[in-house]
Amino acid sequence: MKKVKVYVTLRESVLDPQGSAVMGSLHKMGYGEVEDVRIGKYLELVISDSERDVDALVNELCHRLLANTVIEDYRYEIEEVVSQ
Amino acid sequence: MKFAVIVFPGSNCDLDMYHAVKDELGEEAEYVWHDSKDLSSYDGILLPGGFSYGDYLRCGAIAQFSGVMDEVRKAAEAGKPVLGICNGFQILTEAGLLPGVLLRNKNLKFMCRTVGLKVENNNTLFTNEYEKGQEIQIPIAHGEGNYFCDDATYSHLKENNQIVFTYADDFNGSRNNIAGIINERGNVLGMMPHPERAVSDLIGGTDGLALFRSIVKQWREAHVSHA
Numbered sequence: 150m151k152k153v154k155v156y157v158t159l160r161e162s163v164l165d166p167q168g169s170a171v172m173g174s175l176h177k178m179g180y181g182e183v184e185d186v187r188i189g190k191y192l193e194l195v196i197s198d199s200e201r202d203v204d205a206l207v208n209e210l211c212h213r214l215l216a217n218t219v220i221e222d223y224r225y226e227i228e229e230v231v232s233q
Numbered sequence: 234m235k236f237a238v239i240v241f242p243g244s245n246c247d248l249d250m251y252h253a254v255k256d257e258l259g260e261e262a263e264y265v266w267h268d269s270k271d272l273s274s275y276d277g278i279l280l281p282g283g284f285s286y287g288d289y290l291r292c293g294a295i296a297q298f299s300g301v302m303d304e305v306r307k308a309a310e311a312g313k314p315v316l317g318i319c320n321g322f323q324i325l326t327e328a329g330l331l332p333g334v335l336l337r338n339k340n341l342k343f344m345c346r347t348v349g350l351k352v353e354n355n356n357t358l359f360t361n362e363y364e365k366g367q368e369i370q371i372p373i374a375h376g377e378g379n380y381f382c383d384d385a386t387y388s389h390l391k392e393n394n395q396i397v398f399t400y401a402d403d404f405n406g407s408r409n410n411i412a413g414i415i416n417e418r419g420n421v422l423g424m425m426p427h428p429e430r431a432v433s434d435l436i437g438g439t440d441g442l443a444l445f446r447s448i449v450k451q452w453r454e455a456h457v458s459h460a
Contacts (some may be wrong), residue, residue: 162383166339166340166341167337167341190290214290219382220334
C-alpha cells in the first residue's frame with residue numbers, strides 16, 4: 150500500500166486573488182517581509198498495490214480530475230505504507 | 234421542440250430553465266437526473282446553474298464524470314444544441330467541451346446583479362434573434378465567473394468568432410470581458426449570465442427570451458417541413 154501526497158498549485162501565470170487577500174492581511178498584521186502568497190490544494194491518497202505502475206496511475210488521476218492543467222500544476226510524493 | 238434540463242445534485246437553476254422553455258416558450262421540457270443513460274429523445278440539452286456536487290475540488294470538476302455526461306457528449310457530437318449556463322458553463326469547460334476555465338472573481342466576491350452584455354456574434358443558433366452588437370440586460374449570480382484561457386486559445390476563439398457575449402464592463406476579471414463562448418462547430422454554448430432569469434417583465438426583464446427563441450427557431454427551420 151502506498152500513501153501519495155499530491156500538491157496542486159495555480160500556475161505562475163494565473164492570478165491568485167485569494168493569495169493576494171491573505172498577503173494583504175499579513176501585511177496589515179505587520180509582516181511586511183512576506184512578498185507573495187499563493188494558495189493551493191493538498192490531497193492524500195492511499196493506494197493499494199496492484200500491477201499498475203503507481204506513477205502512471207497518479208499522473209492519470211491528476212490529469213483527469215485532481216488538477217485542471219489549464220490553470221494548475223501538480224507534484225506528488227509517494228510513501229510506502231507498512232501494514233500493521 | 235423537446236428539451237432536457239439536466240439536474241445534478243446541487244443544481245439550483247433547473248426550475249428557472251424549465252420555466253423559461255416550458256411556460257414562456259410553450260415548448261416541451263423534462264427534468265433529467267444526472268445518472269441518466271439516454272438523451273436520444275431530446276432535441277436540446279440544457280445544463281443549469283447551481284453548485285453541482287458542492288463545487289468540491291473545482292466547480293464542475295466532479296459533475297464532468299456524472300453518468301449523463303457521456304450522453305451530453307454524444308448529443309454535442311450529433312450536433313444538437315447544448316446550452317450551459319453558469320455552473321453549466323463551468324461543467325462544459327471541465328468536460329473539455331469548451332476551452333478555458335472559470336476562475337474565482339478577481340475581487341473575490343459573489344456577484345448577483347443585472348449587467349449589460351454585448352452580443353458579439355449573432356450568427357449562431359443561440360443568438361440569431363439578437364442584433365450584432367446589441368446590448369442586452371441579463372442577471373449574473375456567480376463567485377467564479379472569471380473566464381481564463383491562454384493566448385493561443387484566445388486567438389483561436391477570436392478568429393473563429395467563438396466569443397458570443399462580452400460584458401459591457403469588467404467586474405469579474407474575465408479575459409477581454411468574455412461572458413459566453415461557443416464551440417467551433419457552433420452547437421455548444423456556455424455563458425455565465427442567466428438568460429433564463431430574464432424571460433418575464435414580472436421578474437425584471439425579457440432580454441433572455443430571444444436566446445431560447447433562437448434555439449427553437451433554428452430547430453424548427455431544420456426539422457419541420459413546410460407545406
